[in-house]
Amino acid sequence: MDVKNKISAIYSLEQLSADDTVIHRLHPLSKILCSFVFIITVISFDRFDFSRLIPFVFYPAILIPLSQTPFKMVFKRLLIVLPFCLFIGISNIIIERDIAFTLGNIYISYGMLSFFSIIFRACLCVTAVILLMASTSFSDLTLQLRKLHIPEIFIIIFEMTYRYIGVLFTETASLQTAYSLRSAGKKGIVIRHAGSFIGSLLLRSFERAERIYAAMQCRGYALGKENKVKRKLQKKDVFYCIIVSSLVLFFRFFDIGKVLNVANF
Numbered sequence: 001m002d003v004k005n006k007i008s009a010i011y012s013l014e015q016l017s018a019d020d021t022v023i024h025r026l027h028p029l030s031k032i033l034c035s036f037v038f039i040i041t042v043i044s045f046d047r048f049d050f051s052r053l054i055p056f057v058f059y060p061a062i063l064i065p066l067s068q069t070p071f072k073m074v075f076k077r078l079l080i081v082l083p084f085c086l087f088i089g090i091s092n093i094i095i096e097r098d099i100a101f102t103l104g105n106i107y108i109s110y111g112m113l114s115f116f117s118i119i120f121r122a123c124l125c126v127t128a129v130i131l132l133m134a135s136t137s138f139s140d141l142t143l144q145l146r147k148l149h150i151p152e153i154f155i156i157i158f159e160m161t162y163r164y165i166g167v168l169f170t171e172t173a174s175l176q177t178a179y180s181l182r183s184a185g186k187k188g189i190v191i192r193h194a195g196s197f198i199g200s201l202l203l204r205s206f207e208r209a210e211r212i213y214a215a216m217q218c219r220g221y222a223l224g225k226e227n228k229v230k231r232k233l234q235k236k237d238v239f240y241c242i243i244v245s246s247l248v249l250f251f252r253f254f255d256i257g258k259v260l261n262v263a264n265f
Contacts, residue, residue, distance in 0.1 A: 010165060016069060016134040023067035023131075027237040028140040029147070034244040035132045039125045041252045047092075047114040053121055055251040059244070060127045069134045077130055078123055085122045089115035138162065164209050171204045 017024070023031070038059055045052055064071060096111035133141075138159075145155050175197060179189060189197055 010169075012073065013130065013133040014138055016067075016073075017137045019068060019135075021066060021068050021135070023063060023135045026135075026240055027231055027233050028136045028144045029233065030237040030241040031132055031136055032141070032144055032148075034241055034248075035128050037245050038128050038248050041248045042121050042124050044252065045117075045121070047117050048110060050113055050117040050120065052251070052255060053117065053124065055256050056124055056248070058247065060124070060131065063131045063135075067131060067135045069131060073134075074127055074130050078126055081122055081126050082119065085119045089118045092118070163212075164205070167208050167212065168201075168205050171201055171208060175201055175204070 038056070042053065042056055060074075063069075064074065092114040093109070093111040096114065097109050099107050099109055102108065142155055142159055145158075146152070176189075179193070179197065183190070
């Protein structure tokens with residue numbers, strides 16, 4: 001049941017993409033371009049410009065309620081990324097010890113400033129990707145990536161990885177059930193059985209994946225034919241793209257903190 005719950009969690013974003021909200025009805029290309037502009041702009045800041053990243057909260061703050069994406073789901077996926085950011089940022093705290101500013105009796109070093117900046121910009125970028133996946137179906141995403149002339153090999157890897165994760169977990173659940181029935185109530189997998197378990201898992205996954213890929217080819221996959229109905233950009237899509245991109249670029253080139261006479265960290 002735990003494995004099945006994990007499979008459901010992986011594809012929960014794709015289930016959300018079937019909703020009908022203002023953001024879901026936008027053209028996939030406009031959402032991809034806005035997400036790309038947002039992510040590139042966020043990572044373009046210097047590692048010490050923490051205060052200049054704060055205005056970019058407008059993007060998830062507006063899109064989460066408009067797309068009706070559960071904040072709890074977004075938060076859980078952010079928790080997966082945070083440990084990697086913590087390990088990256090801790091080294092900055094150790095190396096860069098010069099004092100940047102003080103908050104009362106608390107000294108904030110440049111290392112701590114870059115540490116918070118790394119975590120904050122990672123949260124912004126990951127949230128932007130989550131919102132894109134939650135408001136756009138997977139097939140629409142890959143279709144638009146092909147229209148943008150992204151190399152086909154990258155799109156195929158993206159598709160196969162996403163689709164076969166479920167296959168891998170399904171086979172894991174079957175093997176785990178069979179193992180538990182033969183292990184006389186033992187919890188988990190005994191170490192001496194781990195090698196044969198993983199080997200069986202890989203073989204079963206490869207066989208299942210080959211059958212799935214053969215079925216996909218029978219249905220016209222990778223034959224250069226687009227079966228999706230082509231959507232045209234409408235005025236609302238262009239308007240959305242212009243507004244979001246303009247706000248992002250405005251916050252990039254204008255320091256709102258200085259304009260409002262707010263302390264710049």
